[in-house]
Amino acid sequence: MIETEMSARPLSGIRVLDLGHEWSCPHTARFLADFGAEVIKIEYLQRLDFMRGGKIENRAYDQKVSFWQVHRNKKSLTLDLRNPAEKEIFEELVAIADIVVENSRPGVLDRLSLGYEKLQQINPQIILVSMSAFGRTGPEASYRGYGGTIEAISGIQSLTGYGPDDPPRRIKEMDVTNGIMGACAAITALIHRQSTQQGDWIDLSETESASHGLIGEHLMAYAANGESGYPLGNRHPEFAPQGCYPCQGDDRWLVLTVQTEAEWQALCKLLGHADWASDQRYQSAESRRRRHDEIDAEIIAWTQRQQAATACDALQAAGIAAGPVMTMSDLCQDEHLHQRDYYQAPAQAPDQGQYLGFPFRLSKGAGQMLSRGPDLGAHNQEIICELLGHAETDLPEIKAEALGTSLDPL
Amino acid sequence: MSSLGLLSHLKVLDLSQHVAGSYCTRLLAGFGAKIIKVEQPKVGSALRHQGPFYHNQPGLERSLLFHWLSGDKQSITLNLEQARSMELLQPLIAEADILLEDFAPGMIEQLNLGYKALQHINPRLVMVSISNFGQSGPRKDWKATEIVLYAMSGGMSLTGDKGRPPLNTGTLISQYTAGMHAYLAALIAYYRCQQNGQGEWIDVSIQESALENVEVKLAEALQLNQAASRNGDQHILVPWECCPAQDGYAAIVGGPMRQWQSGAAMFDQPDLLEPPLNTITGRIAHRQEIQSRLKALLATQPKREIYHQGQAGGLAFGYLATLAEVFHSPQHESREFFKPTEEHPEVGTLTTCNAPFHSSHAGWRTGRAPLLGEHNTEIYGDHLGHTAEVIAQLRQEGVI
Known part of the structure; x- marks a missing residue:
């Protein structure tokens, strides 16, 4: 096994603002958090994150395993970006952040007057990673897409099924594929900034990114040979059995x-x-x-x-x-994974059970599982008062009756 | 936009010959890094022997998997089992920022190219080792193909139908996922090295890397002891599936929930907008009714019309595109997602994907893949200063 001598974690000192929702963009931010970045998840009280589920009673939104996993190692800050005072807090954070990640539809940040130009005015070295279903240009730029949309329209789904005449079947992991690619985008821009001091605005189309990351050779083969691929079930195109x-x-x-x-x-x-x-x-x-x-x-x-x-x-x-x-x-229960110490309990709360480990290991110290996804607004005080120096009166109020979810109307 | 890529200052020595390592270095090359790919003399990378092939005819320069993954790389040949290979490799290791290898665990040490030896040559080197199950553990020597990796990283148990066998995907998803992670690992280690001057060794297990794909289901199993199984494509939300249309399948994805009223109006069935079907729990409770009604409504309509209508109402509809249809997507055409490569001496110009994401500073390279050993003279001669006689002799001895 690789021997580890601990250095500072690879991304320590990097601050990320996570405006993501659903799964792809939050996964991007989770990767950055796992490897040492300080990631602040911005939460909108009127539409809680999809991973927090559809229920409000008894703070059910703080009890979802999906949220604990996809938002692990992050901090939770509740802000309504339409409220001028809370938007101001966001802008103060932009000034001291390195990366902003978002997956709203193209144009949404502009309508909040928080588009790239504005962020760049606040912080010339900021890196904005914009992820959207189809990219920010083109005739379908404003269209919406979930994994089920993207897997179908990208051609990926046409290759999976029990046979050529069977209905298509989904792999269902487009959000993770795109989340990983979002992290590739953030890190690529960061490496470029390290040598040039320039910020960047990344336009990531999840349809393009999933195609690139999964079926590039199939697309090239179609263009060269003119034969559309079809599902082979569990068989291999060359080897047998x-x-x-x-x-x-x-x-x-x-x-x-x-x-x-x-x-x-x-x-x-x-x-x-x-x-x-x-x-x-x-x-x-x-x-x-x-x-x-x-x-x-x-x-x-x-x-x-x-x-x-x-x-x-x-x-x-x-x-x-x-x-x-x-x-x-x-x-x-797998012995191989256990012998490799794959699974991790949160270092800050070891009694909270086990989580997935990391996709790779670095000999100078890599990922760390510090904490599961935070309770709603758990870091409001730390960020607004301690980090930014505001008075307690500036803290957003969290009123149960004013909360909404992504599953409304439930 | 500059013609130089975002990573044009990086030098990479690529000893890998499978999909994960090659996709990692394809991403690095596309963004401008200089990649020297080291291939076995005469035989070449394992990828050169895998289909699909150009015009379905196998040949060292005809694998489209190789072409897709090797654009903008340089190829040199070198027999790593020959003692003299080290004197040729050493200066390339000394100047590299990143080195990739994907031999079976233990093999790299047998070739005297283990991390300790390389660290001695270049203390700043970031060395990435990719393997099926990692460098340690009881299964480190297990052989694997994509279906084995997909089966052993959890995805396959969730794909396919109840009552039928678990189903493999038509993609190399586990290996590509590991390729993206290898890219991330190499770059974050490089980022840290720029600060502390120290290189390091990275262990990418394709299995562990691909477990990310099932992160929510696996976390639920760890935390709640909750089982998950394949269920066709029955999503928890309704409707959220491909339905037969007049000319194929339409993807009826009924979200975001707040858009149901405006989106579902296209079906012209007022009760879909009223209780109990106006809420997500109501639709889940009437899953079969919704599914059979929508199927009847959609069967006679063209899939693209359904797509545009659903989107006009704010719902995330799509359609199942064949690869042929993907090439005619107006969105792809507008964004130039497909680009011609440079002319290759044996297969000519191919069509390749443009960038996986776009920077505002620099683009993505769509150059061609190298011929086997195409850059021997440039690297061994011009760059390392060996004479033509020495190079000829090395070739004769089977070193290069």
Whole structure:
């Protein structure tokens, strides 16, 4: 394992204002927070974040795991940017911030008189990352999009399904893909600023970013060869066999791919089908693709008698790429992840249970799980009074009866 | 806009040969970094052997996966198993800001290119190691393909239908997710190095990286012991799914909730705007009724009309686009999302994606992929100062 000697966290000293809502842009800010930036989530009391759910009673909005995860390591500040006094507080923060991230529809910040030009007047080195469904120019710039819109319209969904004639199926992770790409945008602009002292305004279209980050080769191949891709289910366009096979137990499965002739020979041996190893009809991936159904039936006959874990150990020992289909609960208990100390309890409240770790590790110290997503307005006092030096009378009031959610009308 | 990219001051030595590492360096190259890609003599990067291929004919210079991922990189050949490779590699390591590798864990040390050795040559080096399951742990030596990585990072258990097998995606999502994370890791380490002068070693596990994709479901399992399973595409909110239209599928995404009144008016069915169907809980309670009514209404309409009508009412409708249709999107055309590459000697001009995001200072490069070893003379000769005779000899000995 990589030995860690702690330095300051990579993004310590960077201040981020998170105007994001839903999932993609908040994920961007979460990445920055995990790696040491001070991230202030701006919350709008009349429309609480989607991840806070649709309920107000008993502060249910402070109890959502989705919010605890996607907004972890952040601070919560409630501001109504239409209220001049509270907008002024936001502008004071812009003056001492490095990055602002937002995913409102193009034009919304301008209507609040908080567009890039205004932010740049306040702070010439500010980096504004604007994420939107379709980008800030073009005939559809004002259109709305959730993951379900973007996955369909980008062409990504046309490639996933049980077969060419089956209905399309979703991967559903467009928000995370785009959230990661948003972080790439923020960090790219930060590296550029480090050598030039210039701020930047990033225009990220989530339709473009998801296509770039998932199907670039498919798009290039369509343009070159003129053939639209179609869903292959669990099969591989070249290798065979590849598939998902049932194992002992309820809804337990393993997947495998045979990539070479040597691996095919090894699989035949495991299946107890030594005769196939030398049979001309099964030599080469191309001939096996033609007999895929027949081969699958034999693999199922073998996997059905075994635990997924045992079968995968045997396949891996034989040199074949294979693994169990892991459920969320399998992942929580996974020995490999535990030995790598993947899961993290919040350092500031270790009794609050475990969270996901980090997407990578740096030897000089990387991500840190300090705290779960904050209670609504938990840092109003710290930011408005202590950081900005305002009087307590400037603190926004949080009145339960005036709160609204993103799920209204519920 | 400057012609220099945002990252034009970065030098990267790319020993990786799979999708994740190559997408990371494609992003770096697109934003202007100088990438030297080190490939095995005669055989080349593993990507050169993977489809899809230009005109469906395999060949070292014809993999479109390679073309997509290798634009704007330089290619040199070098046999890392030959002792003499080190004298050629050493000066390139010394001047690099970032080095990527994706050998099986332990292999890089066997090649005498482990982090300790490289740190000795260049203390400021950021070294990124990408592997299927990380550099440590009981499964560090496991082999994997995309379907294995997708299965073992949780996504597959949630994709597909109840009563049918879990379903793989038509993309390389786990590997691409790791590629973006490798890019982030390299750059935040570089950012810190500019402040404290110290390089470092980064461990990217594709599995851990791809767990981000299921962050909410996995957090709910950790915190609430809550199980999640595949359910077709039944979203918790209604309507939120693809419905058959006259010419394909329309994506009927019924949010944001506050726009239901104006958006659903397009269906001309007043009761959709009244209790109980005017609230999200009401629509969830009448899921099947809503779904079957909308299906009947939509089946005879063209998908793009449904899209524009829904959007005009403020709802986030879309339509299922084939790849062919994506190329005719007026939005993509207006923003020039597709660009021609430079002419390549074997396959000519290809069409590639423009930037994943746009800066106000500099654009994205859409150059072509290099031929195998195309830059040997430039790098070994012009840059490192080896004579033509030495280069010929190295080639003859199979070093380059």
